[in-house]
Amino acid sequence: MEQQDQHLLANDKKLNEKFLDDVFQILKKIILECKTGNGKVIDFKTPDELIKEIDLTLPLKGQSDEEIINFIKLVDKFSVKTSHSHFFNNLFGGSNEYSLAGDYFTSTINGxxxxxxxxxxxxxxxxxxxxxxxxxxxxxxxxxxxxxxxxxxxxxxxxxxxxxxxxxxxxxxxxxxxxxxxxxxxxxxxxxxxxxxxxxxxxxxxxxxxxxxxxxxxxxxxxxxxxxxxxxxxxxxxxxxxxxxxxxxxxxxxxxxxxxxxxxxxxxxxxxxxxxxxxxxxxxxxxxxxxxxxxxxxxxxxxxxxxxxxxxxxxxxxxxxxxxxxxxxxxxxxxxxxxxxxxxxxxxxxxxxxxxxxxIDVFKFWIYWKHFGTLGLEQIVADSLETTKYFAQLVKDHPNCELINEPEYVSVSFFYYPDSFLKRKELGEDKSEKFWEDLHTIPPVIKAKMVEQGTMMVAYQKQNQKSIQRKNFFRFIFTADKGKEEAQFALNEIHRLGKDL
Amino acid sequence: MEQQDQHLLANDKKLNEKFLDDVFQILKKIILECKTGNGKVIDFKTPDELIKEIDLTLPLKGQSDEEIINFIKLVDKFSVKTSHSHFFNNLFGGSNEYSLAGDYFTSTINGxxxxxxxxxxxxxxxxxxxxxxxxxxxxxxxxxxxxxxxxxxxxxxxxxxxxxxxxxxxxxxxxxxxxxxxxxxxxxxxxxxxxxxxxxxxxxxxxxxxxxxxxxxxxxxxxxxxxxxxxxxxxxxxxxxxxxxxxxxxxxxxxxxxxxxxxxxxxxxxxxxxxxxxxxxxxxxxxxxxxxxxxxxxxxxxxxxxxxxxxxxxxxxxxxxxxxxxxxxxxxxxxxxxxxxxxxxxxxxxxxxxxxxxxIDVFKFWIYWKHFGTLGLEQIVADSLETTKYFAQLVKDHPNCELINEPEYVSVSFFYYPDSFLKRKELGEDKSEKFWEDLHTIPPVIKAKMVEQGTMMVAYQKQNQKSIQRKNFFRFIFTADKGKEEAQFALNEIHRLGKDL
The missing domain is CATH 3.40.640.10 (Type I PLP-dependent aspartate aminotransferase-like (Major domain))
Known part of the structure; x- marks a missing residue:
């Protein structure tokens, strides 16, 4: 009865398996890289640099699979690896095949x-x-x-x-x-x-x-x-x-x-x-x-x-x-x-x-829960607190660091004093406003260095409390994927980047 | 310096590739099934039936990959296939590798x-x-x-x-x-x-x-x-x-x-x-x-x-x-x-x-856009309107159907009269309230039959407009993946399920 339908999408009855397989390879690569901590946490570009490195315009005509795969790889390159084991920046992070599987599934059935x-x-x-x-x-x-x-x-x-x-x-x-x-x-x-x-x-x-x-x-x-x-x-x-x-x-x-x-x-x-x-x-x-x-x-x-x-x-x-x-x-x-x-x-x-x-946000969590079980989830929370306490102890033991308060959860806040500031402290300069104003500028500089080198990401903060004088300090977050190895790396890295400032 | 970290997650540096591959196979199967229209649109269970067929409790101890994969397959079985080519039910639908790839990627980088x-x-x-x-x-x-x-x-x-x-x-x-x-x-x-x-x-x-x-x-x-x-x-x-x-x-x-x-x-x-x-x-x-x-x-x-x-x-x-x-x-x-x-x-x-x-909701759309290009997206909208008009014409030509209004977009609303109602119309009974009250009960019955058989999904509706008397009619939605073949199937299926009511 009907002539062949000429529509762009209605006739699309085939699965583009090659394209999907290429995408799946990229996903695996990202997950593995994040778990092992290989590769940069961030490959930072300023806005002006970014638009020179990646074409962020929408094409009039459709592009080939090859072009699209290469583009996805480029987006990966310039995206922050929040699941990287050296990402301590925000209140989330870490990768897991099970929760991801649940999320992929949810997208696919699109309910x-x-x-x-x-x-x-x-x-x-x-x-x-x-x-x-x-x-x-x-x-x-x-x-x-x-x-x-x-x-x-x-x-x-x-x-x-x-x-x-x-x-x-x-x-x-x-x-x-x-x-x-x-x-x-x-x-x-x-x-x-x-x-x-x-x-x-x-x-x-x-x-x-x-x-x-x-x-x-x-x-x-x-x-x-x-x-x-x-x-x-x-x-x-x-x-x-x-x-x-x-x-x-x-x-x-x-x-x-x-x-x-x-x-x-x-x-x-x-x-x-x-x-x-x-x-x-x-x-x-x-x-x-x-x-x-x-x-x-x-x-x-x-x-x-x-x-x-x-x-x-x-x-x-x-x-x-x-x-x-x-x-x-x-x-x-x-x-x-x-x-x-x-x-x-x-x-x-x-x-x-x-x-x-x-x-549907529940399914990814459900699959994660099934993998670990209720007891496993409870252990994961306990483990994370243990890692955090371990890190807090490293901070307390470090001559260039001052812990701001004992962690109750998985956040650790501390001031970092470069060697020159330690000397100024010895001279009693930390009684002066000038000392704190100078220290306030240190975390943004350390952060900029780590972002430029792509080795780690962590946030700096300030708070109103009188004793800390609204001055910038570091706040590390220990999500469930972080362990003692990451804790050690984190503190060493701050010191490496900051000690000579 | 440190003893081995005993934490449940912190030591997880390996990629569980076998599990991910199994998941990817499931995803491919779902996409292909939806594109070809094979398999049921819905495998409906009442709440009481559902909890007998699938274990929806959270385990105390973690489960094996095999158990989890089988569970995901079961969830797939009992989930509505919104991307199925016979899904006309809601204001969305249809599957596409490119937008899905973008969504998978977004989940993986978790930004x-x-x-x-x-x-x-x-x-x-x-x-x-x-x-x-x-x-x-x-x-x-x-x-x-x-x-x-x-x-x-x-x-x-x-x-x-x-x-x-x-x-x-x-x-x-x-x-x-x-x-x-x-x-x-x-x-x-x-x-x-x-x-x-x-x-x-x-x-x-x-x-x-x-x-x-x-x-x-x-x-x-x-x-x-x-x-x-x-x-x-x-x-x-x-x-x-x-x-x-x-x-x-x-x-x-x-x-x-x-x-x-x-x-x-x-x-x-x-x-x-x-x-x-x-x-x-x-x-x-x-x-x-x-x-x-x-x-x-x-x-x-x-x-x-x-x-x-x-x-x-x-x-x-x-x-x-x-x-x-x-x-x-x-x-x-x-x-x-x-x-x-x-x-x-x-x-x-x-x-x-x-x-x-x-x-990050923009990336899946960006990849879809790159695949089709701006001109392609514009054609897709035009194609969808054409399919809709084609379906509206089928409805107008069908003796058991009455189109409610000319579609301006991709929604088609019509009354369906089973053969017995056609006879009552011939006798002039459609002047009586009783006729419309009876007709009002027909779409829910047809819908229940199609859901039980899993052959199609479409919504029925009512509206306040006087001429349609707040009585149930069918509303078909033609998302971009639907063509003339699907349009023909849709009307035949309503008639198959409803003509003898």
Whole structure:
């Protein structure tokens, strides 16, 4: 009946196996190189240099497979190797075949989480992880939640849930119908609470930043003072965000004390465990911070300490049905109530989120989990803490280094003094502002040298705490793939690059 | 110096090549099966059946590679094949080696978009796509934007930008300091505008739904009436969302007329082109809807018509710097101003988003684009429209079908009358409510049969328009991989399953 279809894509019934095989070889090469620490962490080019080395324009006519493979290799060359064993820069890193396999699979089947019909297996997986967290790690008797694209969004869900819980009329009437609400968080918390305050319509003035002690943890007395001030001013303290693993120091707010205070004032307790939430895998931690069992919500990035590709983020809340209450619109076109075969509404997760299509983030983590098992994951967290403590000890033992605080998680912060600064210290110059201003300029120089040489990547930071005077120091991150060998290399490399400055 | 590291992961320096090869074989099988249309589209199990067929618990101890490979195969079996050539169900579908290769690569390097340092190449790519859109497709003289996780979030950015543009004081003071703002959108627009109204703090009462004509497009006169009503009531019309490709009918709102009206009242014009934004690749469309050149923002899901894995979504705005103004906090710990080597702030995209880490979504699309070229992509859109028109003609020619409206994009909606309903029509029964109530129950039955047999997937829908009486009809989606062969199969299959009902 029909003439041959001349369409560019509709006739494409063949698998371009050669091309895929070439791609698979590249993937293997990257994974292996990262695991062994061979090759550069970064092959840095300035913007001006980069556009001379790689063609970043889109062609009018399609290119050959060979051209595309060569291009992918070039992109690999100029991309940061976050899985390299000398990458200590960000709150994630490390490579793993199992989580990657899960991610490749997810891309290939190209599903979406919104309905049971579209993602039966994956909706069950999200539920199973929730249940395990409730029983084993958070000690909650009920749980609800959703995976979402990143830790910031998980914290947004915390704010959203708090608002809906206290003011169900909000959904229809909006913030203008509510009193002046305040969101409390540590002055050293992640900025997503502030971004959330903008996004969700509160505005930055709604964020109350609680003062921290020298170690970077909320001072409970300051928290209560701020609440009382808020109430005196006629505002309503809606929620507090407690951080489990701060962005820079990696410390945990005094969760128990702060939870008791928050409950006294009927506030929602959200725990931002995006970075340090992995600590709940350790019994000792759970015993110490046992009031996590009374938190209202908990945000967690599985992709951070573990070697799971981004993004794999969970939001958990004890309040079952609240997310649905907050977000559901019951759209006909997607969540049909007259579907045959099964009870759709019970397993469709789409309407409790503020997304529509939702990427399948759970599977890569599931495969990783299957490979190591629950006990394995718990050991991985313990191992990472051990490596971190080992590194902290190396720092303490090193004449050119000064540890800023004992690590509670897998972040290690320290000042590095080049030999010339050691001499100035001996002369007592470290009492002067000039000494610290000079030291402040050292980490950017060391960082630039390591980036130029491509040997390592690590971040430098500053913090408000008085004793460290807002001056730059190094912050090393020990994700699960890092061991003692990497720890030794890291400190030697800083010293090699910095000692003569 | 050191004893051997006993950690579970830190010593893992070998590549598990056998496991990866097995995974790659599975991926190839899935891609090929989907392209050829072999195998079932869905192997449906009810929740109770599913948990008997596949172990969806997390093991205490790690499992062997063999167990994991078998498990992945089982997950494949029970997952919907959205890339299957008989999948007409959702607004995406189809498989492509090139976009998949890009996605695999992105997972493997596990980067994040926030800074130039972390993602030099990919930040350039996002910029290049923006520039091409501005020059070739949107006809904008300036452009800014960001890729984000899904169409809903891109529409959120539209609301966020509108709010920031009109009320820069909002960022600090929040919505309570602003007048009562209204967001206008079509009654048939995607629900993300309502979800955005909740999320961003406006509340559902802030959404004004504009009445549509029988074809599903905004009636401009109704739009203006609603604006005037809003102003009379003392509220402020903040923005209008115009849909380019509605969720069900796939039609385009009268963009030119509505833009003129909106401008008269100083409103922000956001275009939700998440579904139908691909139409800007066609010159004829651009000429007809030339006032897209004056839109303030535009949302687009590259992953929809094209065969790019989810999610690949862009938000564009003509107002350069506005996103930064709306979201930036200038966090020290990530966006250091004292970095050496290059000017960081200029190329760091992180602070203009409300996310922190941001997945690299651009690369899969870039590789797809390189393979087809700009001209190829434009032809793909034209081809898809041609297939759609061909299918619409088949529907019109079929005695058991009634086309609801001429497709403007790649969605085809029609009523299907089983033979018994044709007879009842001959007897004039279609004047009675009973006839339509009975017909309403037919699509769910046909859908259940096709899902049980696994031969095809297509959605049924209803709409408010009077002439179709809110009764279920079929809506077929023709993504870029579908041709005439698939179109013929689709209609034959509906008839095979439904004619005797």
């Amino acid at each position: 979406s989480m919104y309905t049971y019909e579209m993602a039966p297996v994956f909706n069950f997986m999200e539920n199973a992880i929730q249940q395990l967290f409730a029983e084993r790690y958070l000690k909650w008797s009920t749980i609800d939640g959703v995976f979402c694209p990143g830790g910031s969004q998980s914290n947004f869900y915390g704010i959203l849930a708090a608002r809906q819980h206290k003011y169900p009329e909000f959904k229809r009437k909006g913030l203008r119908a509510l009193p002046d609400l305040k969101l409390f968080t540590s002055e050293l918390a992640h900025y997503s609470i502030e971004k959330g305050a903008i996004m969700l319509g509160f505005g930055l003035d709604s964020v109350v930043k609680i003062a921290c002690d020298e170690e970077g943890r909320i001072i409970p007395e300051e928290f209560e003072k701020e609440i009382q001030k808020c109430i005196q001013e006629g505002s309503v303290p809606l929620m507090v965000n407690l951080t489990c693993g701060t962005t820079v120091f990696g410390v945990v707010d005094p969760i128990n004390k702060c939870t008791e205070i928050a409950q006294k004032y009927n506030m929602w307790v959200h725990i931002d465990g995006c970075w340090g939430g992995h600590l709940v895998f350790l019994e000792e931690f759970r015993n110490k911070y046992n009031l996590i069992s009374q938190a209202d919500s908990f945000a967690w990035d599985a992709h951070k300490l573990f070697n799971v590709p981004q993004q794999c983020t969970a939001f958990f809340t004890r309040h079952v049905g609240l997310l649905h209450e907050a977000n559901a619109l019951g759209s006909d076109y997607l969540f049909m109530k007259d579907k045959k075969l099964y009870d759709a509404t019970k397993y469709d997760s789409g309407d409790k989120t503020y997304q529509c299509a939702r990427h | 994040s978009m926030y800074t130039y340092e972390m993602a030099p190449v990919f930040n350039f790519m996002e910029n290049a796509i923006q520039q091409l859109f501005a020059e070739r497709y949107l006809k904008w003289s300036t452009i800014d934007g960001v890729f984000c996780p899904g169409g809903s979030q891109s529409n959120f950015y539209g609301i966020l930008a509108a709010r920031q543009h009109k009320y820069p004081e909002f960022k600090r003071k929040g919505l309570r300091a602003l007048p009562d703002l209204k967001l206008f959108t079509s009654e048939l627009a995607h629900y993300s505008i309502e979800k955005g109204a909740i999320m961003l703090g406006f509340g559902l009462d802030s959404v004004v739904k504009i009445a549509c004509d029988e074809e599903g497009r905004i009636i401009p006169e109704e739009f203006e009436k609603e604006i005037q009503k809003c102003i009379q009531e003392g509220s402020v019309p903040l923005m209008v969302n115009l849909t380019c490709g509605t969720t069900v009918f796939g039609v385009v709102d009268p963009i030119n007329k509505c833009t003129e009206i909106a401008q008269k009242y100083n409103m922000w014009v956001h275009i939700d082109g998440c579904w139908g934004g691909h139409l800007v690749f066609l010159e004829e469309f651009r000429n007809k809807y030339n006032l897209i050149s004056q839109a303030d923002s535009f949302a687009w899901d590259a992953h929809k018509l094209f065969n790019v894995p989810q999610q690949c979504t862009a938000f564009f705005t003509r107002h350069v710097g506005l996103l930064h103004e709306a979201n930036a906090l200038g966090s020290d710990y990530l966006f250091m101003k004292d970095k050496k080597l290059y000017d960081a702030t200029k190329y760091d995209s992180g602070d203009k988003t409300y996310q922190c880490a941001r997945h």
